[in-house]
Amino acid sequence: MTQKINFKKRTYIMGILNVTPDSFSDGGLFTTKSAALQQVKQMLAAGADIIDIGGESTRPGAKNVSLNDEIDRVIPVIKAIREFSDCLISVDTSKADVMHEAIHAGANMINDVRALQEENALQMAMTLDVPVCLMHMQGQPRSMQTQPEYENVVEEVKQFLQKRVQSCLEAGIKKENIILDPGFGFGKTFEHNLSLFNALDEFVEMHYPVLIGVSRKTMIGKILKDAPVTERIHASVAMAALAAQQGVHIVRVHDVKATADALAVVDCLNKNREKYVT
Ligand code: 9MG
Numbered sequence: 001m002t003q004k005i006n007f008k009k010r011t012y013i014m015g016i017l018n019v020t021p022d023s024f025s026d027g028g029l030f031t032t033k034s035a036a037l038q039q040v041k042q043m044l045a046a047g048a049d050i051i052d053i054g055g056e057s058t059r060p061g062a063k064n065v066s067l068n069d070e071i072d073r074v075i076p077v078i079k080a081i082r083e084f085s086d087c088l089i090s091v092d093t094s095k096a097d098v099m100h101e102a103i104h105a106g107a108n109m110i111n112d113v114r115a116l117q118e119e120n121a122l123q124m125a126m127t128l129d130v131p132v133c134l135m136h137m138q139g140q141p142r143s144m145q146t147q148p149e150y151e152n153v154v155e156e157v158k159q160f161l162q163k164r165v166q167s168c169l170e171a172g173i174k175k176e177n178i179i180l181d182p183g184f185g186f187g188k189t190f191e192h193n194l195s196l197f198n199a200l201d202e203f204v205e206m207h208y209p210v211l212i213g214v215s216r217k218t219m220i221g222k223i224l225k226d227a228p229v230t231e232r233i234h235a236s237v238a239m240a241a242l243a244a245q246q247g248v249h250i251v252r253v254h255d256v257k258a259t260a261d262a263l264a265v266v267d268c269l270n271k272n273r274e275k276y277v278t
Contacts, residue, residue, distance in 0.1 A: 001088055001108045001131055005049070007209045010267045011244035013259055014090065014111075014252040015040075015048030016215065019073045020057040020065075036077050044087055047260030050109065052252060053077055053102075054092030058113050058186070060145040060218075070098050075105050082106040090133070096120035103128045111211075111252075113137055113186065115164045126172045133179040133211050133250075134164045138187025145187070153192040154199040157182050158206065165208070179250070181211045185218060193219040197239070204247040213252035214239045215259075237262045245270075 005012060019036055040051055055073035056065040065073075070093065078089055082105070091102035094114040099121065103110075108130060115134040116122045125132045136157045138148050150156050161180045168178055182196045182203055193214075203210045214220060216232045224235055233255050240251040241262040253259045 004088055007249045011240075011248060011263050012049040012250045013047060013256055013263065014050040014052045014211065014250050015043035015046075015256045016213075016252060016254050017043070017051055017053045017077070018057065019053060019055050019077055033076055033080060037080055040077075040081055040085075040087075043256045044085065046257035048087075048256045050088040050090050050250070051081070052090040052092050052111055053107070054111075055098070056093065058092075058141045060141060060185075062141040064142075067095055067097055070095060071101055074098065075101050078102055078105040078107050094118045094121060096124035099124050099128060103130055109133070111135075113141075113183065115161075116168065117164075122167060122171045122173070125168070125177075129174070129177065131177045131179055132168075132173065133181050134161060134168070135181040135211075136160050136183040136186065141186075145185075148187045148189055148192060150192060153188065153195050154202060157196060158202065161203075161206065175208075179209045179211050180206060181213070184212060184214045190219055190222050197243070200243055200246040200248055204249075209249035210247070211250040211252060212243050212248050214243070215251075215253040215255065233258060241266050 017036060017039055043051060053074055055070040074091060081089060089107040090109040090111045091099060091107045092111040093099055094112050095118060099110050110125055110130060110132040112121065112132060113135045114137065116125055138144060165178055169175065180203060184193050184196065215236045216229050220232045220235045221227050224232060236255060237258045240253055240259045243251055244263050244266045251259060
């Protein structure tokens with residue numbers, strides 16, 4: 001993975017592949033293997049650097065998925081991708097056994113919205129020795145949006161991530177394998193999300209790569225006066241560009257081509273800033 005990614009160079013795009021029947025923003029569109037593979041090919045052609053495959057919906061109110069169901073949804077897709085591509089694959093899971101199966105099937109990275117707090121997850125990530133994204137969430141998907149509360153959301157999320165980093169390092173996970181994510185929409189009100197977004201530079205200053213996911217989320221719907229999911233694409237792209245401008249290293253998105261174009265603009269302006277300042 002480190003051969004393909006150099007976080008100092010530009011912001012990378014993680015394309016979302018939900019192989020769940022109840023995902024909030026694509027409505028379970030990619031539950032058959034062939035539909036999922038077609039979507040992967042499209043995202044790669046559009047400029048995705050990483051494909052994030054998840055078999056458990058984490059939308060607000062989502063129910064837990066059994067280990068067997070999650071494995072049955074995710075592993076065949078990873079194996080099938082490996083038949084035609086050596087692209088970077090991330091597995092979106094909190095379960096240690098799914099992490100194990102996915103990495104052995106050819107995935108390169110773990111994306112854990114529960115920040116390796118589930119049983120055996122910390123130990124498993126250490127043994128697998130792959131990059132892992134630690135995300136902040138207050139509560140659990142089933143109830144996280146009921147009444148999220150913070151005294152100072154930015155400080156509390158930073159402190160949580162710092163503690164999880166400490167636990168990872170103590171468990172033997174390498175520093176260079178750690179990626180941090182403030183967890184937009186995971187146990188946060190609209191105002192909490194905006195405070196976090198405006199403080200992205202503070203997360204970048206924690207000296208780990210930062211990943212964010214705002215694509216098509218409720219906060220964008222709210223900014224657009226309750227726009228439905230299908231009408232949140234342009235604003236999602238705008239937020240990805242603003243995040244890149246604050247130094248975020250990876251954006252997790254549905255709309256890869258539009259995001260890639262916007263990030264090319266950010267990249268070009270940043271590279272040429274000094275040249276064109278009069
Ligand atoms: C799985 N998933 C859904 N939203 C996400 C987000 O914002 N970050 C990460 N890391 N994963 C997410």
